[in-house]
Amino acid sequence: MGVWLGVALVAFVLIIVFLLIKQLFWNAQLKNVKNKHVVITGGSSGIGKHVAIIAAKHGANVTIIARDIQRLEATKNEILHACENKDVQRVEYLSLDIGANYENVEKAVADLERTMGPIYMLVNCAGTAICGKIEDTTLDSLNKMININFLGAYYCIKAVAQRMKASREGMIVLTSSQAAMLGIFGYSAYCSTKFALRGLAESIAMELQPYNVSVTLCLPPDTDTPGFAAEELSKPLETRLISQAAKLVTPDVVADKLFKDALAGKFFSTVGFEGFILTTVCSGMSPFSSICELLLQASLMGFLRIVSAFYLISFQKIILNCMKMRNENKKSE
Template identity: 35%
Template sequence: MHVIVTGGSSGIGLAIAKLYATRGDRVSLLARHPGRLEQARAEIISLSGIDSARVQIASVDVASADQTTAAIEICEASFGPCDILIASAGIVEPRAFDAMSASIFEEQISINFLGTANAVRSVYRGMKARRSGRIMMISSGAALVGIFGYTAYCASKSALVGFAEALSAEAEAFGVRISICFPPDTLTPQYRREISMRPAEAKILMGSVKPWSAEAVAARIVRGLEQGKAKIHFGFSLAALAYFGPLIKPPLMWFISRKTRKIIGQEATESLADVTDRGFDHGK
């Protein structure tokens, strides 16, 4: 079996790739940075029983449709048609919308949403012709509820929900199974960078939940694929949001709004006090 993983150089993508590699499957890792890809491949082939000839890498920016198609064509030429696609490539840059440049907003949309669509497009026609194949889109718990400072990220991950549902309607008759999952905060290199930038307002909703390990998230995704699940959730809170969002979100958003206004009010008071202090210092 040939498994292609975008965003395979670290985090959830790499953890999933390791699981399939240990089963003897052929694994292709796609990501932007050649050095990280080399390191990821070295990690995989260092595992017990792994045949290094069954793990390959390709450096590609999934935001580019042409690059993605070319890279996946090369991977399929070496390892055969793609049986499973794991679309895991993604980025997050948390900050308030009016403090976010257009380029940072667009990059998150381009990689998280369009990058997934580009990878899917590159394998879908072949899967449809063979009437066989599985596609897993890695969304996020952030697709289930709006989060302060995550306008671009929430938008990009929410868009995957509609994409997955619509594509599933087209693909089902041809034997191609489309799935989507909604991981929680996960201990990855990206998470460690993100958490240092996370606004205080976002921590009201996100800060009290213990992050999952990448290995635990990967194991649930692979198991869900084997069970033919269309949607995979993680933990009680995110599952409740997914199934009972219309009931849960109004009081939840009211609570968060109150807390957010309080934080913003405190920040405004502290800012005014700082300006006043500096004014007095200047007068001295």
């Protein structure tokens, strides 16, 4: 009996290893964006900028959307230099506050499609993070994150969804965060908007799948972008220490993975082991892209829940140590 149990255990481990290798390293067939119109919000910097450059290298016509015209112009030149065929491809930019007013977004998208062609791929990268405990977060900061992080994506997707359904092709990417999978100290407002993007992604994936329109939810860890540098200025000590549990990644790495996962039709796009843990533990009723992914989630969810508990315990220790340190500092004053 013991021998058979050992054989079964070895077989189970080998199957898991095989599924992991297949899931993480097997290259699925990718869709082609050559001569297609790719639109990236938040495309003037950070992850969005690198997605735009990658799309240009793949032969796409690219439109970037952001608010800062000078930064948009500079980024447009970088994208032009990256084009696979500079004589054929087109690169444009649009200065627009996507979270301010739906009618403006709808009109801008319609104008873009008239001049640049139907939008085949929409990548929502616009976002901002303002840290602070719930009692320290101003309503202005809360509304800013709701408008940019959630409403901006919602408005843009609403503006393109009907035409993608009519043409029965398209891809939509929502750039959320690992903070869409767990609440984090100092991120009460930010996590709320990123959790909302997950709900939006799962809902529209169900709505659009019958029309051959895929949805990808990108969940990057802390990424070395101008937005992250600004975010660091408002981080409480606890948030900064918790963030150090995962290493800082470069935006080109996130953008490359995002782009490939979207072309492969994957729902989740993650970078690093922490991202794999989070999407596996929190997969729940989320869409799955393959039987291999489903089997991995079903097999590892229980074990990785235990692993995630150790992370949570370490985070609680950080919070308690910071509180203890503050109390001691107050006593010594």
